[in-house]
Amino acid sequence: MRFKKPQLNATRRRLDAALTIEDLRAIARRRTPRAAFDYTDGAAEEELSIERARQAFRDIEFHPAILRDVSKVDTSCAILGGRSQLPFGIAPTGFTRMMQTEGEYAGARAAGSAGIPFSLSTMGTASIEDVKSANPHGRNWFQLYMWKDRDRSMALVERAAKAGYDTMLVTVDVPVAGARLRDKRNGMSIPPALTAKTVLNALPRPQWWIDFLTTEPLAFASLDRWSGTVAELLDTMFDPTVTFEDLAWIKEQWPGKLVVKGIQTVADAKAVTDLGVDGIVLSNHGGRQLDRAPIPFHLLPSVVSEVGEDTEILIDTGIMSGADIVASVALGARFTLIGRAYLYGLMAGGEAGVRRAIEILSDQIERTMRLLGVTSLDELTPEHVTQLERLTPRAR
Ligand SMILES: Cc1cc2nc3c(=O)[nH]c(=O)nc-3n(C[C@H](O)[C@H](O)[C@H](O)COP(=O)(O)O)c2cc1C
Incomplete structure (x- = not known):
């Protein structure tokens, strides 16, 4: 019997556990x-989309093959013209430094050292x-929201290419x-407003506040300062007139690989594939947009059979385990993205927490x-x- 060496670093101890x-x-x-936690953890309306998506992954039944030599396993794959050491990458998320101040830097560094892509959001x-x-040295992807102001969105595209x-x-x-009803109920605004309620809730979490108040102030990568609610910001920023044209x-403007994120029907998968895009992400935005939306994991087999030969199919929404990722690949997804799974790690322990999330998966x-x-995959x-x-x- 040997005694385990005690881990003296409290964050490390927490993450190891x-x-x-x-x-x-x-x-x-x-x-x-x-x-900040609810902004990340929450979804739209009654949050049925995310609940159902996670349930669909829990409802997997695997069929193993026995007596194979599995002493060596290769988890790497080809995706969008490059390699990834694992069949998942980090999904684009907005307001990331508000959850924990290391934010995108933590995600990008952890992704780089794991050899997986990191996606930066317009927000x-x-x-x-x-x-x-x-x-x-790692792969960075950029997520674009088309703005009402086309010149400004194109300026972003140029910067990302450069x-x-x-x-x-x-x-x-x-x-x-x-x-996002939790945000409304919490009076969530950017930056967080110091109301009596916020202060009271912050008292047992001094480390978060010390961090927040002593590091580089929250600013958006691509926006001017904003002091309204998240919903107001989105409504001001986004263009409801955007179409296939x-x-x-x-x-035409983007020299790299182009992927459309947020495909939710076979017909739309086909329509964008016909435009010649390099990939599509089956996603309902982690349940944060339309509630009662299609479950991406259920949509996967029919999209694979319709366009699987013509474009690369990625999937996200509801991934909480490596088994969810393996099941997605088995059903024909080339790659997966993780949103909250990495953000929970970030909030639990900054960059070390993101590394732990990647390690667990x-x-x-x-x-x-x-x-x-x-x-092999x-x-x-x-x-x-x-x-x-x-x-x-129900049958129709
Ligand atoms: C806090 C948060 C912020 C997000 N912000 C963006 C964003 O700015 N742009 C985007 O395309 N998707 C955004 N998403 C959606 C993610 O890219 C991804 O589709 C989703 O998180 C996948 O579901 P999962 O969280 O269950 O993994 C966000 C998701 C979360 C949880």
Whole structure:
């Protein structure tokens, strides 16, 4: 018997004790003021879209093959003209430094050292150039919201190209802001307003506030200062008139790979594929836009059979475990994106927390692959997974 060496660093100890993304979420919740935690954790309206998406992943049944030599496992894959050491990347998220001040820098550095792509949002809180400096050798992707002001959106596209971003994700599921009721109830604004309620809630979380008040003030990568609610900001910024023609126009401006994020039907998957985009992300924006939206994981097999030969299919929304990622790849997704899974890590412990989130998912992917009897992602097939359905559509 040997005694375990005590871990003296409290953050490290906390993170080491987290064995799942759900564990990181619990730590994040304890350490983050409610308005910021709820902004991240919450979704739109009754939050059914995200609940159903996560449930669909929990309802996977795997079919393992036995007696295979799985001593060595390769979790790397080709995606959008480059490699990734793992079949997932970090999804674009806005206001990230408000959750924890290391924000995008933590995500970009952790992604770079894990050899996976990092995506910076138009609503990111670090500049295009600073993220590139934080992750100089890794892959950086830029997510674009088309603004009412076309010249300004194109200026962003040019900056991203100049800084060496290799892929642009155009998000198409935000013609208007979703109704994030938790934010409304919390009076959530940017930057957080110091009301009596906010101060009271902050008292047990001094570290977050010390951090927030002593580091570089929150500013948007691509916006001027804003002091309204998130919903007001989205409604002012985003253009409800954007159509397929605009997408074709953006495609002409961007020299790298172009991916459309927020596809929710087979017909739209087909329509954008016909425009010649390099990839699509099946996503309902983590349940933050339309509530009761299609479950991306359920949509996956029919989209794969319709356009799987013609474009690269990515998926997100509801991923909380490496097993969810393995199941998505088995059903034909080339790649996956994680939003909250990384943000829970960030709020639980900054860059070390993001590294821990990636490590948890990576261990789960590797173990699931071994237990399924496969040694590379290419060996995963639809025969490895059954989607058990609770919610089946009524026959029409
Ligand atoms: C706090 C937060 C902010 C987000 N901001 C953006 C954004 O600025 N642009 C975007 O395209 N998607 C945004 N998303 C959606 C993510 O890119 C991704 O689609 C979603 O988080 C996937 O679901 P998951 O959180 O269950 O992994 C955001 C998601 C969260 C949780």
